[in-house]
Amino acid sequence: MRDLNLFIKRLIDFFGSGIGLILISPLLIISAILIKLTMPGPLFFKQKRVGKNGIKFNILKFRTMKVDREAEKNLDFTKDKERITPVGKFLRRTKIDELPQLINVFKGDMSLVGPRPTIQQQVDNYTKFQLQRLNMRPGMTGLAQVNGNITLPWEQRIEYDVEYILNFSIILDFKILLKTVAIVIMGEGKFKKEKSTS
Template sequence: MKRLFDIVVSGIGLILLSWLFLILAIAIKIDSPGGVFFRGPRVGRSGKTFRIFKFRSMIPDCEGKGKWNVGDDDDRITRVGHFLRKTKLDEIPQLINVFIGNMSFVGPRPELQVYVDMYTDEEKPILDLKPGITDYASMANIAQFEVFTKAEDSDEAYLKYVRPLKLKLQLYYRYHHSFFGDICIIFWTVYKVIFKSDKLPKEIVPIVEEHERNIKNNSAIN
């Protein structure tokens, strides 16, 4: 059922959004030299590597040549790239990944190998699932771009603040996911992107609140 949903909806989405693909492709090409798409390697289901589709928002071939986690003040981001990242439009080409089958609409966000190598035995079951465009962690960390911009070291901020909650929520999804739950996550994601709401699904609120308490307690101790 989930795979059929992914194929049908991503196919329809690619057709309906073809005009937007064309407009953004032209804008990217005019703005800076390089290709339209970013095709960075990511770790997928069962630890297999695949290449993700995103609209290019940075200068070509710069991933790994600087910070992995990028704030708004990173000089590698192009002018159009700032707009794409702020509006999340850079993520739309992942419909291609969903259609061909190495991603789903909902699932743990595909991770860089450098961070997958840090997984504990408890965290490795995350790789049992196909990665997705959105998940609980995407909603809870929707403002991570701002966190990276404010941080002195964006990679350190990811490891200290973003990644711990991300892993907890991905593990929760790993053991509680369902097709109906996936549909709810899709609607929640659209709602949060459009209305910039801080609200979250009630089932993950305790996890997020516990994480925030831990951050405050650790800050008080230090």
Template sequence: MLKLQLLIKRIVDFVASLLILIGLSPFLIAIAFVIKTTSEGPVIFKQQRPGLNKQIFEVYKFRTMKPGSETMIAGKEVLSDDDRITGIGKYLRRFKVDELPQILNVLRGEMSLVGPRPQRIDYLDQYSKEELKRFDMLPGLTGLAQVSGNIYLNVEERTQKDLEYVKNYSLLLDLNIVLKTIGVVLFGEDKFQSKHKGE
């Protein structure tokens, strides 16, 4: 049953990501133009992340930070008032538009629309045997942690949400997360943080 659901999940990922890329291509081109003309640096930010079975792949995002700002302290989230974020970057991050290039990762089979978020490589040696189970599934464009508060959760809490997703995976759970993701984009992560806090 699980194998069948994972097969359906992959088919949905491929078809949906292809349609999204085609449908949003004018919008994506416009965003790329704005990024290029309003700040120095590349349009796309690339970074290696561990995926399914810890295989390393290159994740894509629209660049939202000033050149040279990619160095981050492990466990420290980049907040909306961070002065390293570009002017347009604040809006791209608020409405999750910066994540849209990862649709290409989904199309290529490196990611799924829903799954544990791909973490930085330098976290790998910090995971316990239980936490390594996050790599039993493809990382996702959105996930359970992203609809449970995300930046308002610490690293441990987000990891537990990712493990909860892997343990309880179903197509129905994916659908639930996709619908809640729409709510996060429209109303902000803080609304879901207060709603889900303490779960």
């Protein structure tokens, strides 16, 4: 049954990401033009991330910061705030910068739902329990992202990811996707407030 669900999940990822890319292509084009007009350099930010079974791939995002190759090479994030452009801030706030990852989903590097992909340095410090995080394709959104996201300690986010993998179902995926849409529309802070009073 789990194998069938995983097959259906991949079909949903393939057709969902393909249709999604077509539907939002005007938004992607406008975003690309704004980036090119306000920031010299490449359109996309690419970084090696660890995927299913430890296989590495290049994650795609719209670039939101001025190019600093030395900082990117050394994974130095201390100057990130001053490198973010006004257009970049908007793209991040609206999550538009993440939309190119639909290409990763279409190619099979990622899934619509799953643990967020991380870098090798973090994987090197995983415990045996945490390594279960690599048993499925990483996702654009996941159980941790709809339950606190960056407000959660890193260890708790991993616990949510492993919980998702152990209890995966197509229905759970749809629930996470619906919550993600609600968070993007209402804003994470407002969504939490509404949830706590319901």
